[in-house]
Structures are given as structure tokens and as C-alpha cells.
Amino acid sequence: MELLEIKGLTKVFDNKEILTNVNLKISRGKIIGLLGKNGVGKTTLIKLINDLLTPTKGEILINGNRPGIESKKVISYLPERTYLNKQMKVSEIIQYFKEFYENFDSEKAAKLLKDLNLDMNQKLSKMSKGMQEKVQLVLVMSRNADLYILDEPLGGVDPATRDYILDTILSNFNEKASLIISTHLISDIERILDEVIFIDKGKIVLQSEADKLRNKENASIDEIFRRKFKC
Amino acid sequence: MLTKLLKYDLKYMIKNMSVFYIFSIFFAITTRILFSVKQTVIIDIIGQISVGTMFSMLASVLINTLMRSWIRFRDSIYKDEAYLTHTLPVTKKDIYNSKFLQTLIFFIVGFVVIVLSLLIVYYTKDRWIALKTMINSITSGLNINAVLFVLSMIGIIFLEIFNAIQSGFFGIILGHKKNNNKIGYSVLFGFLEYMISQTMVLILMFIVGLFDGNIMELFKNNNILLNSNTLKLIIILTTILYLLIIYFMSVICKKELDKGVNIE
Numbered sequence: 001m002e003l004l005e006i007k008g009l010t011k012v013f014d015n016k017e018i019l020t021n022v023n024l025k026i027s028r029g030k031i032i033g034l035l036g037k038n039g040v041g042k043t044t045l046i047k048l049i050n051d052l053l054t055p056t057k058g059e060i061l062i063n064g065n066r067p068g069i070e071s072k073k074v075i076s077y078l079p080e081r082t083y084l085n086k087q088m089k090v091s092e093i094i095q096y097f098k099e100f101y102e103n104f105d106s107e108k109a110a111k112l113l114k115d116l117n118l119d120m121n122q123k124l125s126k127m128s129k130g131m132q133e134k135v136q137l138v139l140v141m142s143r144n145a146d147l148y149i150l151d152e153p154l155g156g157v158d159p160a161t162r163d164y165i166l167d168t169i170l171s172n173f174n175e176k177a178s179l180i181i182s183t184h185l186i187s188d189i190e191r192i193l194d195e196v197i198f199i200d201k202g203k204i205v206l207q208s209e210a211d212k213l214r215n216k217e218n219a220s221i222d223e224i225f226r227r228k229f230k231c
Numbered sequence: 232m233l234t235k236l237l238k239y240d241l242k243y244m245i246k247n248m249s250v251f252y253i254f255s256i257f258f259a260i261t262t263r264i265l266f267s268v269k270q271t272v273i274i275d276i277i278g279q280i281s282v283g284t285m286f287s288m289l290a291s292v293l294i295n296t297l298m299r300s301w302i303r304f305r306d307s308i309y310k311d312e313a314y315l316t317h318t319l320p321v322t323k324k325d326i327y328n329s330k331f332l333q334t335l336i337f338f339i340v341g342f343v344v345i346v347l348s349l350l351i352v353y354y355t356k357d358r359w360i361a362l363k364t365m366i367n368s369i370t371s372g373l374n375i376n377a378v379l380f381v382l383s384m385i386g387i388i389f390l391e392i393f394n395a396i397q398s399g400f401f402g403i404i405l406g407h408k409k410n411n412n413k414i415g416y417s418v419l420f421g422f423l424e425y426m427i428s429q430t431m432v433l434i435l436m437f438i439v440g441l442f443d444g445n446i447m448e449l450f451k452n453n454n455i456l457l458n459s460n461t462l463k464l465i466i467i468l469t470t471i472l473y474l475l476i477i478y479f480m481s482v483i484c485k486k487e488l489d490k491g492v493n494i495e
Contacts, residue, residue, distance in 0.1 A: 085315075087246065
């Protein structure tokens with residue numbers, strides 16, 4: 001059984017098709033780059049997988065289950081915005097995650113927070129946006145999930161921290177899990193990708209293993225992306 | 232999972248509401264002290280300000296409980312916080328029940344604070360006896376137990392408030408199914424649902440009136456003298472009708488939530 005299977009997925013907003021007949025299969029043990037320009041449907045696809053949007057047509061299956069309690073137990077999702085209650089301290093949020101997610105590892109979270117110089121006793125409202133994003137990343141990567149979905153995880157952080165985050169991602173997810181990472185910063189993540197998915201105008205235009213694509217086109221993923229989506 | 236959700240919802244509300252509770256009680260005590268010392272013009276003025284502030288705090292307790300419940304509901308389910316709410320391994324039913332129970336608990340707490348504040352300011356043995364005598368004279372004339380009468384009146388007021396709260400929840404759920412002007416539609420749908428539920432209570436009472444002459448008198452005459460049986464029937468009917476409406480509306484709200492959300 002595939003970890004994630006999407007069949008004929010269509011999403012219409014305001015009479016406009018944001019996603020059109022998307023078909024996708026994601027197996028275990030892969031790091032997949034979901035790549036595309038702004039507004040082509042990457043976040044919509046991710047939100048549909050996470051039950052934050054309702055499909056107009058089609059089906060999403062995670063471990064054979066439609067989005068719901070069972071899928072939420074195994075998906076660890078990092079949205080592209082800050083979403084935590086800012087009145088809470090980091091330690092309270094850790095406790096919150098521990099209570100709701102059986103697979104949350106609070107010791108791992110404490111270690112990652114320490115590495116990123118984040119104070120457990122600080123309130124989120126007292127933190128910068130970048131720091132809040134780091135806290136969110138720590139929370140997501142501290143779960144022993146089957147599928148990690150990161151929507152623009154590098155956007156708000158400085159280049160020095162990006163490397164740490166990518167190393168954190170690599171060293172914190174197990175080989176039975178998969179990770180979907182959506183970003184514009186292709187060159188930054190290229191080194192960790194096993195597979196790439198190019199999305200344009202609401203359609204999957206390419207799904208390939210990263211190495212195969214590089215060999216075929218004799219160029220980096222970043223270059224291929226630039227060529228393909230040149231304005 | 233409901234208990235866990237409720238715990239965090241209660242924590243959020245207590246952080247926001249405790250200031251109103253504390254100030255209500257504080258100004259009640261201040262008013263009591265000022266009213267009980269020897270009156271001078273200045274003490275009288277301060278006392279009036281104090282009692283005015285206390286009443287505005289009591290009003291704030293009610294208004295804030297209502298408004299914050301709706302805002303909390305909207306923020307948790309449709310705003311940024313929804314990214315967390317809807318990715319927790321919990322059912323939509325639990326999310327809804329948690330919000331509803333949180334509101335219910337805080338209305339009860341608010342009611343206790345209001346009664347307590349009023350007792351602090353106005354309680355004297357004479358006033359208490361006068362109040363009891365007044366209630367007894369009403370209830371003995373109607374041949375109804377005084378305690379039961381007071382409790383059922385409080386119960387109906389609470390049911391009426393919960394109906395209003397749920398109308399708000401219903402409005403928010405339907406309003407957020409629209410693509411534009413979600414707040415406007417939320418208010419519109421909430422108001423319509425509230426008016427429809429009130430009309431339903433009236434229609435159902437009228438239907439009962441077709442089989443009970445005393446109830447029908449309510450619709451025919453403005454100045455009627457209620458007898459004990461009619462009053463009891465009205466209390467029982469109103470309670471049942473509100474409970475039914477609240478129950479069915481909560482089922483509809485949960486079903487609508489279960490159909491899925493669209494978070495911006």
C-alpha cells in the first residue's frame with residue numbers, strides 16, 4: 001500500500017480550478033520536493049492532504065485512509081504560516097503536542113530547541129516570526145510520523161540556520177517515513193531530494209527521481225526548474 | 232480527546248475572563264465598604280462610581296463570555312489556529328462539543344460571579360426576607376414551589392442564552408462556507424437561525440394551544456391571569472422545546488463541520 005495516493009483530485013474555488021485532476025503516489029522512505037511557482041496549487045494540494053480543505057472531486061488516501069483522525073496521527077505538517085496560540089510558552093506548546101500526539105518525542109524537541117537557542121520558558125508573542133517558525137519546525141520534526149509535510153520551511157530563516165534545519169530534517173526522520181517539502185529555494189534543498197514533483201497551473205507536470213532527472217537533463221534541479229518555468 | 236480539548240479551551244477563556252471576574256468582585260466589595268461607612272459627599276460620589284463600575288463589569292462578564300466564545304470558535308476553526316485544530320487527531324464533533332461546553336461552563340461561572348457581586352453589594356437580612364416574601368407571594372398565588380420556580384426560570388434563561396450562542400456557531404459555520412464576506416454572512420445566518428428558532432418555539436406553543444385552551448389564551452388575550460397548571464405547562468414546554476432545538480441545531484452544526492472546512 002502506498003503511503004499517499006491521490007486519485008483525480010480537483011479543487012475549485014470561486015468557479016476557478018486551482019487543482020485539476022491530480023494523480024499522485026508517494027511511497028515510503030523518500031524526500032520529495034514539491035516545486036512550482038507561486039500560486040500554482042502547491043499549498044492547496046498540501047492543505048487538501050491535511051484536511052484543511054475539502055476536495056471538489058477525487059480522493060486522497062493516506063495509508064489507505066481518507067483524511068481524518070487516522071491520517072492526522074501519522075502526518076506531521078508544517079504550514080507556511082505561524083498558527084500557534086501566541087499566548088502560550090514554548091514549554092506549554094510542547095506539553096500540548098505531547099498530550100495530543102502519541103508519537104511526539106518531547107526529549108527530542110527539548111534537544112532541538114536547545115540547539116536552536118530557543119528558550120522553553122519564552123512566550124511565542126515575545127519571539128520574532130523567524131523564531132516562531134523554528135519552534136514550529138521543531139514541533140513537527142519531533143514527531144515520529146510516517147509522512148512529514150513541510151510547506152515553505154526555509155522561507156523565514158537565515159541562510160545559516162537553513163543548513164541546520166536541513167540537517168535536522170535528514171537526521172530526524174526514519175527510513176520508513178517520507179517527507180514532502182514545498183519551497184522556492186530549490187538550490188538549498190536540492191542536495192537532500194530523492195524525488196521531485198513539478199506542479200504548474202494546478203496540474204502535476206512532472207514526477208521523477210531527482211538523480212534520473214539530473215542525468216537526463218544534464219543539469220541541476222534548480223536549473224531544470226528555471227528552464228521549465230521561465231517567464 | 233474531548234477532555235484534552237476542553238482543558239485548553241477553558242485555559243484560554245480563564246486567562247481572558249478572570250480580569251472581569253476579579254474586577255466585578257473587587258468593585259462589589261469596594262461598593263459595600265463605601266455604602267457602609269459614614270456618608271459624605273465625596274464617599275457618596277466614589278460609591279456611585281464604584282457601583283457603576285461594578286455594573287459595567289457585570290455587563291462585561293456577560294458580553295465578553297458571549298463574544299469571546301464566538302471569536303474563539305471562529306479563530307480555532309477558521310483562522311490561523313485552525314491549522315492546528317484541524318490537524319489534531321480529534322473528531323470535528325469533539326472540537327464542536329469542546330467549544331460548546333466551554334461556553335456553557337463560563338456562562339455558569341459568569342452567573343455565579345454576577346449573583347455573588349450583587350449579594351456582596353446588596354445583601355442584608357431585611358432585603359433577603361423581602362425578596363423571599365415577594366417570590367413566595369407570587370408562587371403561592373400560583374400554587375408553585377418557590378425554589379422550583381426560581382430554578383426553572385434560571386434554567387429557561389440559560390437555555391435561551393445557549394440557543395443564542397449556538398445560533399452564533401451555526402452562523403459562523405455557514406458563513407465560512409461562502410467565499411466572500413464571511414463575517415457578514417456569519418452574522419446574517421446566525422441572526423436568521425436565532426429568529427427561526429424563536430419562531431419555532433412560538434409555532435410549537437401555538438400547536439399545543441390548539442389542544443389546550445389555557446395556552447391558546449396566551450395568543451388571544453394580552454391581559455390574562457396565569458393559573459398554576461398553565462404556568463407549569465409553559466415552563467415544561469419551553470424547556471423541552473429549547474432542549475430539542477439546541478440538540479437538533481448542534482447535530483446540524485456537527486454534520487456541517489463534518490462535511491469539511493476550507494481554511495484560507
